[in-house]
Amino acid sequence: MKKDLLSLLPEEREAEIVALGAPKYRSAQVGRWLSRGVRSFDEMSDLPKNLRDKLKDSFRIYKPKVLSKQVSALDGTIKYLWELSDGNAVETVVMSYQYGNTVCISSQVGCRQGCAFCASTIGGLVRCLEPSEMLDEVMFSEIDSGKKLSHIVLMGIGEPLDNFDNVVRFLRLVNDPTGMNIGMRHITLSTCGLTERFDELAALDLQLTLTVSLHAPDDETRSKIMPANHGRGVDEVVSACKRYYQKTGRRISFEYAMIDGVNDTAEHARLLVRRARECGAHVNLIPLNHVEERRFRPSTQGHMKAFMKILDEGGVNYTVRRTLGSDVDASCGQLRRKMEKQSAKK
Ligand code: SAH
Numbered sequence: 584m585k586k587d588l589l590s591l592l593p594e595e596r597e598a599e600i601v602a603l604g605a606p607k608y609r610s611a612q613v614g615r616w617l618s619r620g621v622r623s624f625d626e627m628s629d630l631p632k633n634l635r636d637k638l639k640d641s642f643r644i645y646k647p648k649v650l651s652k653q654v655s656a657l658d659g660t661i662k663y664l665w666e667l668s669d670g671n672a673v674e675t676v677v678m679s680y681q682y683g684n685t686v687c688i689s690s691q692v693g694c695r696q697g698c699a700f701c702a703s704t705i706g707g708l709v710r711c712l713e714p715s716e717m718l719d720e721v722m723f724s725e726i727d728s729g730k731k732l733s734h735i736v737l738m739g740i741g742e743p744l745d746n747f748d749n750v751v752r753f754l755r756l757v758n759d760p761t762g763m764n765i766g767m768r769h770i771t772l773s774t775c776g777l778t779e780r781f782d783e784l785a786a787l788d789l790q791l792t793l794t795v796s797l798h799a800p801d802d803e804t805r806s807k808i809m810p811a812n813h814g815r816g817v818d819e820v821v822s823a824c825k826r827y828y829q830k831t832g833r834r835i836s837f838e839y840a841m842i843d844g845v846n847d848t849a850e851h852a853r854l855l856v857r858r859a860r861e862c863g864a865h866v867n868l869i870p871l872n873h874v875e876e877r878r879f880r881p882s883t884q885g886h887m888k889a890f891m892k893i894l895d896e897g898g899v900n901y902t903v904r905r906t907l908g909s910d911v912d913a914s915c916g917q918l919r920r921k922m923e924k925q926s927a928k929k
Contacts, residue, residue: 588642589617589715590752593761603637611761613638618762620726622646643668647719649727653911660908661728667692667716671709674739675720678907683733688720690750691741696775697810698796700842702874703740711746717753721763732763736771738794742811744777744784754789767791773838775811778823785830794867795824797837799846800854808845817858824862835862840869841882841890852890856897866894866901872909 591599597610609630616627622644624635647665650672654661661677673689694701695708720739725732735757737743743750754770757763767790774780775796784793797820799805805812812820824835837859841847859866868891871881882890887903894901 585641585643587713587715588613588638588644589718590713590749590756592752592755593759599641600638603634603641605634605637609634614761617644618722620646620722645715645719647716647723649723652727655908655911657910658907660911661724662908662911663720663724663727665720665723667712673712673716673720675724676739676908677724677728677730677732679730680734684728684730685734685736686721686724686732687736687738688717689739689741690717690737690743690746694741695745696742698775698798699808700798700840700871700874700877700879702876705876708741708745711749712741714749714752714756717750718756718763721757721765725763733765734769734771735765736773738771738773742775742777743772744774744780747780747783751787751789754791775809776815776820776823777811778815778819781823781827782830785827788831790831790833792833792836793824793827794836794838795820795864796840797855797858798840798842800851800858804846804851808842821858821861824864828863834865836865836867838867838869840871841887842871843880843882843886845879847882847886847890849889849893852893853897856894856899859894859899860897866899867904868901869904870906872906 586599588596593610593614596614597607600610600613601607612629613627621627624638627635645668647667650664650666652661652663659679663675664672665675666672671692673692675689676687678685678687689712691711692709693706694704697704721732721735737750754767757765758767771792771794773794773796798808800817802812802816805817828835839855855866868887870887871879873881891901
């Protein structure tokens with residue numbers, strides 16, 4: 584089996600290329616081609632032919648294809664659907680903010696967490712993405728859009744902590760100064776709360792931002808909408824957040840999608856205040872995106888207002904997430920899902 588060249592860290596790539604009998608500097612040359620988006624050994628024109636042949640025999644590289652690209656007429660948000668080497672597809676979204684351009688990437692093909700309001704999990708998990716595939720989501724979104732990407736959020740399809748080793752390797756690759764050089768402080772990892780991984784992540788001391796999809800402050804509500812709550816529970820989630828904050832000094836955020844009649848009462852707001860204060864979390868309120876296959880609706884303006892008032896009074900810091908790209912199905916999983924449904928019809 585050929586090795587995945589782009590998933591290797593610079594020092595590993597160097598060791599592999601030296602083992603092929605080439606001098607060290609050849610690895611830096613290869614690295615420069617890779618970071619320019621070249622994905623064919625024949626195009627690496629400053630390498631001798633015999634080295635290119637050896638590389639071809641030992642490694643695989645692949646260029647993801649654009650299956651679809653939609654640009655929002657409302658706010659310029661771009662949504663890509665990429666075809667991977669095995670024919671699977673994942674989504675990537677590029678959003679522009681005042682502080683720069685953010686790319687939202689997928690970490691798995693599908694998802695097995697089963698959140699009741701989310702489109703990504705409907706067909707279950709197909710497979711995890713390789714580090715190279717996540718890196719290419721960032722790199723080819725930048726190359727194709729012509730927008731310099733300064734921030735990354737792992738909030739696309741998939742659960743990043745369910746693909747822990749590949750995600751950590753991707754983070755190191757995208758952070759590499761000879762590669763895309765995106766700072767860890769500009770990277771946000773979002774998890775449905777696989778708390779058994781929090782200490783491991785904290786121990787790596789990566790300086791990234793961890794956000795936890797809480798969506799409900801009590802077990803009764805949370806277990807109804809998030810199967811990942813079973814066997815963990817809100818108490819455990821909050822104490823894992825607290826430990827993470829204490830160990831890394833990095834404040835956690837709670838994602839909270841406001842769902843009509845499910846998690847948006849005054850009682851939920853009061854409990855959320857308590858939970859956020861317990862671990863010093865910031866709260867991101869998200870108006871629920873309607874997903875065709877799901878019965879849930881976004882909370883009414885009135886309920887959102889009343890909810891925010893309670894957070895204000897409780898002294899909790901919160902922001903309301905702006906909805907971007909609503910005309911291009913830019914909420915996770917919806918585009919891939921649409922393509923699957925179309926191909927099922929064929
Ligand atoms: N698996 C990770 C990251 C992917 S989802 C996680 O659960 O955090 C990114 C965010 O979008 C999560 O907070 C998720 O709960 C939220 N989300 C999923 N479906 C949504 C919907 N229909 N409307 C609003 N937010 C949604």
